[in-house]
Amino acid sequence: MRYTFFVLFCLLFGTAKSTHIVGGEMGYKYLGNNQYKIRLDLYIDCKNGNPSAIQSDATAIIGVFNGQTRNMIGGYPKTVNRQGPKRVVKTNYNCIVQAPNACVDQYWYEVTFTLPPITGGYYISFQRCCRNGSINNLVDPGGTGANYWTLIPDARTLSNKKENNSAVFKELPPNFLCTNTPLKFDHSATDDDGDSLVYELFRPYTGGTTNAPRPDQGASGDLQMPPFSQITWSGGYIDTNPINGNPPLQIDLKTGYLTLTPTKTGQFVVGILVKEYRKGQLIGTTRRDYQFNVQSCVIDVVASYFVPTFICGYQYKFQNKSISAQRYHWDFGIDSLKTDTSNLSSPTYTFPHAGKFKVKLYAYKNKCLDSFVAYVTVVEPLKPKLPADTIICPGGSVKLKSNIKADAYKWSTGQTTDSITTKLEGWVYLDVYSKICYWRDSMKITIDRAIVNAFGDTTICSNDPIDRDIYGASGMAKYTWSTGATTRITNVKKTGKYYLIGETVNKCKSLDSVTVSQYSPVKVDVRDTTVCPSVIVTFDSKINTGGNTTVVWSDGASGRTANISAPGLYWVKVTVGLCSTRDSFTIKNFPYEFKMGKDLRYCEKIDTTLTITLPNVKQIVWNKEITGPVFRLISPGMVVVELRNSKGCPEKDSIDVKLFPNPIVDLGPDTSLCLSETPTLDAGAGMISYLWNTGATSQKIIGYDSGLYWVKVKDSEGCVNRDSVNLNKRKDAFPSVIFMPNAFTPNGDGRNDMYPMNQYMVKGSLYNVKLFNRWGEKIAEFTNPDMNWDGNINGKPAAEGVYIFMAYWIGCDNEKRSLQGNFTLLR
Incomplete structure (x- = not known):
């Protein structure tokens, strides 16, 4: 298989710029009497580094800054001689077939400075420019320098007032890595003071410039003062993801364990730091900054597995991440057992107890063996136990408490204490945490919502003796009435409000009541009536309101009387206490008797009489002027009649009388x-x-x-x-012959400009005249005697000469005729 590797070196070099430097770190150790041994480590490309550039760093210029003012301390910087080198030969692979040709030397510079306590402590810094111009993850890498620095704290501000020693990384990373092959490296540090250590990735710092690559606070330029500037990542790279990888580059914040599977060739700058905490106070930081190169290599086998942060419980299934292995052997780190092994690819193992175990994986291919070792922490399983499901009464609550002590608690209610009191109905769960692991138990709370219902509310609207049963709904375990009765059903003989307490089997109590009332009977009587339309009638219930007596009418009125005019069915309701009665009544209108009929329409003129023949009518008035049953109509307009009918009710009706002219028709004169x-x-x-x-x-x-x-x-x-x-x-009304002139002169003088201008007077019968040129081409045709030729053809004057006409027509005598000949056009 072919992979890509990391190399901690630079490919660019020069006599002044430090492109030979792979990386570096700065640390210190307290010697007593305010003296500190300062140590700078530089990692040099011993294959491609320019010898003159390497030689230029035979000394290092180290500056010391006041931690409060940030100014250079007097007498500094100091020039320190180099020691070494020590060849870095560690690789990450046991079974590499073809290793990349890489070389890294470690040099170190040691010097003792006397630094008495001052406010803010001391910054110790070595600055050098520039980095390799082919680095992938920096903006302008060839113009970006490096700054390896540390801060010595003021011991007077520390919790134990004791001077600090910086943490020291135990190992260097291997000098190359392969793509698609896991990096597995313990990047942890040691601390002589026993301080707590926390690991992070960080963004490296810059120092020096292209014009002043070795600043010395003199002719070679000034060192940068704190706070120091940091490099700028190129697109897509960030502090926590400075290199392409899957899985990406990660460091365990507690163990310092560094993992990465690189996926892209190229050169990359990476920063890793360790923070020192003393009783919760951050007191110091050690930073390592180095550069990686990614190429290809061939590896037979790589051993690797996913390392869990914690194993929650004793049993765990391991995930094998090895590459190209033929067989495996696992050792789960139980020193007292010889059976804590497995040859499966991804075994499931049950640890005997909680603790930290060193788990080894051996991967074999042919005669090559690679191993992967990591520590796993097994967390003892917790077994929370909540009470059995329970039932509570409305308004009640349940107090719940964890049966075990844990790192943290989380209830379904959102509370994080070891005990809670809740009134909520439903499932309640408790999660107990140990490390990042948690275990859960749950229970169900049910609220007994059964309530007692009492029945038998009665309103008696009579003077009869009271004898009523009142009762509670079934389902209660116990019933207690305010009368002292303890049965579900009881009898009462007088009015009053009776209370019932019901109790369930869960001893949950609820209350309801029954009311028995008695009133004298209520009576009301309203009579029907008929009146003229729009007459308002006052109806009287004969019941006076007040106290517990009300009268309500269906038209919305209230009180003893109601004024109603619209015909219809109505009711009145009388209520005395809880007793009520109602009566219905109607109001009707006498029917209309008078109707004038349809509107009238007349043509040309009006002269008629209108007569009212309806019997027993009185007070007839026409258009508010004429009285009596007869009215002479002689003009259009509205005719309005008002009268009183046989019931004496006023009526009114009208008609619209319209007059229209006769239509106009004219066929003309004889x-x-x-x-x-x-x-x-x-x-x-x-x-x-x-x-x-x-x-x-x-x-x-x-x-x-x-x-x-x-x-x-x-x-x-x-x-x-x-x-x-x-x-x-x-037949002799007009001549039947046509006169066709033998010449015309279309010259626009107003005489003989048109042809034929024959003034033929017979219209509405056949008439057809065609005109041709001497070649027989038709130039005009007319079907009406009023039509003539203007001497133009297609809008242009026709040539002078002889033209031909052919005429067909029917004469005034109704006889068909024709005529042919020629005529001359003259201009």
Whole structure:
């Protein structure tokens, strides 16, 4: 198999820039008497690093800054000589077939500084530029330097007032890794003071510039003052994910265990730090900053498995992540057992007790063996136990308490104490936590919602003696009445309110009551009535209201009386206490007797009389002026009659009288015309009917013969009119011959400009004149004597010369005729 590897070195180099530096870290150790041994570790590319660049770092320029003012301490920086090198030969793979050609040397610089306590402590810093220009995860890597620094705290501010020693990483990472192959490396540190250590990934710092790659606070430039600047990630990379991997780069915050399976070739900068805590106070940080290179390599077998943070309970199924193995052997780290092994790929193992176990996995392929070792923490299972399901009364509560002591508690109610008091109905669960593991128990709380219902509420609207049974609904275990009775049903002899207490089998109590009332009987009587329309009638219930007596009418009125005018069915309800009675009654109107009938319509004129013949009517008035039963009508308009009918009720009615003119019809004057003519007689549009003396019913007819023609018309208002015309047909009414001139002059002088201009007077019969040029092409055709040629062809003047005409017509005598000849066009 081919994978890609990490190499901790730079490919760019130069005489001044530190492209030979792979990474570094700064630490310190307290020697007493305010003296600290400062140690700077640099990791150098011993294969591709420029020898002159390596030689330029034979000394390191180390600055010391005041932790409060951030200024350089007087007398600093100091130049420190280099020691070493020590070749880094550790690899991450036992079964690599072809290892990448990589070389890393470790150099170190040690110096003792006297640093008496000051407020803010001391910053110790070594700054160098620049990084490898081909790094993938930085913006402008070739112009970005490195800063390896630490902060020595003021011991006077520490909880035990004791000077600190920095934490020291135990191992260097291997000098290369392969893609798609897990990195498994213990990146933990030791601490001489026994402080608590926490591990994180961080963003590395910058120092120096391209113009001042080795700042010395002099001719070579100034060191950067705190707070120090940090590198800028290129797109997609962040502090916690600085390199492509699946799974990504991770470090266990408690153990410092570093894992990664890289997936992309390239060079990457990574930062890892360890924080020191003393009694909960952060007192120091050690940072390691180094650079990775990703290429390809060939590996036979890689052993790996998923390492759980905690195993909750004794049993766990391990997930094998090994690559290309043929067989496996597991050792689960039980020193007292020889049977704590398995040859399965992903075994399930039950640990005998809680604790921390060193679990080893051996992966074999042919003669090659790789191993993976990690510590797993087994958490003892907890067994929370809640009470059995329970029933409570409404308003009651249950107090619940965990039966075991745990790291944390979480109830379904959201509370996090070891005990709760709850009134909630339903399932309640408790989760108890140990580390990140939790176990659960649950119980169900039911509220006994059964309540007693008492029946027998009675209102007696009579003066009869009281003898009533009242009772409670079944289902209660116990009944207690306010009378002292303890049976479900009891008898009462007087009015009053009786209380019943019901108790369930769960001893939950509820209360209900029964009321028995008695009132004297109530009576009301309202009579029907008939009146003239719109007359208001006052109905009287004869019941006075007040106290516990009310009177309500169906029209919304209340009180003893109601005023009603609209006919209909009504009711009145009288209530005395809890007793009530009602009576219904009707109000009717005398029927209307007088009706004038439909509106009247007249044509041309009006002169008639209108008479009222209804018996027993009085006070007749026409249009508020004329009295009596007879009215002469001579003009259009509204006619309004007011009177009193036989019941003395006023009535009023009206009709609308309309007058319309007769329709206009005009067939024209009597006339003489040729035998060949057939005139159209038109009675005019817009009529609803036509009747001609010929029997026709259309708007128009053709006058074929001599004689009298008449028509009768009716318009939309029903008005009628008529007209007539006399037609006298003669063969000599007009000449029957046509005159065709032999020349014309279309020159626009107003004389002889048109052709033929024959003034033929017979209209409505056959007439056809065609004009041709000398080649026989038709240039014009006319079907009416009023039509003539203007001497143009297609809008352009025709040429002078001889043209031909052919004429066909029917003369006034009704005879067909024709004529042919020629004529001359002159201009």
